[in-house]
Amino acid sequence: MVDRMLKSLFPLHYFRRGRRVSLVPSRRGASFAAGVAFAAAGLIAALPTKSQYPGQIANSPGKAPELRAIGVLEWTGPEGKPKQCRFVPVTVFDQGQLQDAGIYMARPQPMALAGEVEYQLEENGKTVGLFDIENAGQEQGSWVGYGNWKPLPGPPKPKAETAKIDDFEDPDDDRPVLHRKKHPGDAQSGNSSGNGSSGNSGSAANAPAPDPDRPVLHKSDESASKSAPAEDPDRPKLKADQPPAQDIGHAEALPEISDPDRPRLMRGKPGGSGPLVAPSLMGLPPDMQQAVAVSDAQNHPDHVWSYKWANPADEGRLKSELEDMARKALGLDNPPPAPTAQAKRVSTTRKSLKPPQPLEPAPLADEHFRVFELAYGSGATLVFSAHTEGPLDKAKYVTLIAQPDLYGNVMVLLKNVTDGAHLDETPRMKLIDAVDAEADNRGELLFELRGETQRQFALYRILRGQAQKLFVGGGAEVGSEN
Numbered sequence: 391m392v393d394r395m396l397k398s399l400f401p402l403h404y405f406r407r408g409r410r411v412s413l414v415p416s417r418r419g420a421s422f423a424a425g426v427a428f429a430a431a432g433l434i435a436a437l438p439t440k441s442q443y444p445g446q447i448a449n450s451p452g453k454a455p456e457l458r459a460i461g462v463l464e465w466t467g468p469e470g471k472p473k474q475c476r477f478v479p480v481t482v483f484d485q486g487q488l489q490d491a492g493i494y495m496a497r498p499q500p501m502a503l504a505g506e507v508e509y510q511l512e513e514n515g516k517t518v519g520l521f522d523i524e525n526a527g528q529e530q531g532s533w534v535g536y537g538n539w540k541p542l543p544g545p546p547k548p549k550a551e552t553a554k555i556d557d558f559e560d561p562d563d564d565r566p567v568l569h570r571k572k573h574p575g576d577a578q579s580g581n582s583s584g585n586g587s588s589g590n591s592g593s594a595a596n597a598p599a600p601d602p603d604r605p606v607l608h609k610s611d612e613s614a615s616k617s618a619p620a621e622d623p624d625r626p627k628l629k630a631d632q633p634p635a636q637d638i639g640h641a642e643a644l645p646e647i648s649d650p651d652r653p654r655l656m657r658g659k660p661g662g663s664g665p666l667v668a669p670s671l672m673g674l675p676p677d678m679q680q681a682v683a684v685s686d687a688q689n690h691p692d693h694v695w696s697y698k699w700a701n702p703a704d705e706g707r708l709k710s711e712l713e714d715m716a717r718k719a720l721g722l723d724n725p726p727p728a729p730t731a732q733a734k735r736v737s738t739t740r741k742s743l744k745p746p747q748p749l750e751p752a753p754l755a756d757e758h759f760r761v762f763e764l765a766y767g768s769g770a771t772l773v774f775s776a777h778t779e780g781p782l783d784k785a786k787y788v789t790l791i792a793q794p795d796l797y798g799n800v801m802v803l804l805k806n807v808t809d810g811a812h813l814d815e816t817p818r819m820k821l822i823d824a825v826d827a828e829a830d831n832r833g834e835l836l837f838e839l840r841g842e843t844q845r846q847f848a849l850y851r852i853l854r855g856q857a858q859k860l861f862v863g864g865g866a867e868v869g870s871e872n
Contacts, residue, residue, distance in 0.1 A: 474671035477535035509683035722752035764833035
């Protein structure tokens with residue numbers, strides 16, 4: 391009985407030297423057969439049961455694939471009203487993969503810059519404005535977009551209620567009006583008169599009789615017919631306007647999109663509604679500002695990346711530790727050179743009247759310190775950057791990504807140190823902001839990798855105590871971080 395059941399469940403055979411050998415065990419392997427039969431019985435019991443967990447939840451067939459574009463807006467001047475600006479595409483998340491937005495589906499401009507795409511400008515995960523792409527061009531072989539910065543639309547204004555005429559009437563006022571006033575003694579028009587009649591008949595019964603001596607403003611039909619002049623047949627007449635045609639919706643083709651099946655991001659203003667924006671921002675001016683921009687085919691709520699400290703004093707303590715690490719990486723904590731023999735003899739002959747004062751720490755220029763919570767309950771992620779004082783082409787730069795360990799001390803996940811003479815070998819890492827690149831409620835750190843002659847943008851994911859490089863756009867990677 392067991393053999394027949396096993397053969398029906400496992401009709402697997404293999405051939406050896408022309409003979410077919412079954413994989414079903416013989417009767418002598420009773421214990422093994424019993425175990426296999428028990429497993430087979432469990433398998434049979436599980437087959438018709440549809441309520442068991444299948445192991446993977448499939449997406450609903452009607453759900454559209456996620457389409458999300460990330461870019462960086464660069465500008466000079468005040469925020470919201472820039473003097474010069476440009477948009478640099480970074481990534482397009484399509485079909486579960488991050489694509490290079492600078493070349494993805496370029497016909498000729500990439501999809502991230504075509505079709506009047508509208509981007510939401512974010513600061514620390516909060517939307518602060520909108521940017522509409524008007525046209526695109528190439529700068530040093532890379533596509534960039536040009537457009538207009540728009541403020542967020544405000545809440546709709548409440549409609550003003552139209553005051554009724556009766557609200558301004560005084561029942562004791564006897565001035566004539568164009569309609570009948572209500573008086574306190576008047577009966578309601580909707581009530582019955584008490585004799586079983588309807589409300590309309592009761593109102594007619596209570597209405598005052600017309601005054602036969604009251605003058606009227608119109609003439610009788612006879613006098614009107616006698617006084618009216620005869621119609622002139624040669625008098626020109628104005629033709630009555632034709633009734634307006636029924637409003638029927640229509641659709642227009644999207645600008646610069648020839649493929650109707652091409653996926654599209656969020657739409658902004660319709661094409662042709664305004665003049666093209668000429669390129670304005672060129673190069674990398676020192677006062678240039680940057681902000682992350684997101685365009686999505688679906689609406690997502692804001693996700694603020696700020697971390698809330700349980701003890702506010704921990705933030706200052708960890709920042710001080712990062713500053714010490716940065717000075718050490720930049721070589722600013724080296725001890726002073728040893729005194730010469732002559733200096734030693736002079737120092738021994740004199741007694742210091744005051745104890746030596748501790749040296750002030752070496753200054754750091756252009757310090758930037760940010761703390762993020764990149765996922766709900768993920769803890770704090772620290773980003774610190776600075777450089778030495780002096781000309782930028784001769785300065786040394788440092789960027790640190792760290793997290794507190796179990797004891798509250800700084801644990802460095804990534805350290806980038808370079809100088810002005812080796813930027814093409816090891817580019818400088820400049821933090822732009824945190825952004826959700828894959829629409830999964832998890833933030834990534836967006837950095838600009840700036841070399842001496844070129845630059846790129848990279849996404850880093852902080853996971854399990856490591857800083858993993860998730861994406862680098864703009865062709866071959868420039869140098870590497872150390």
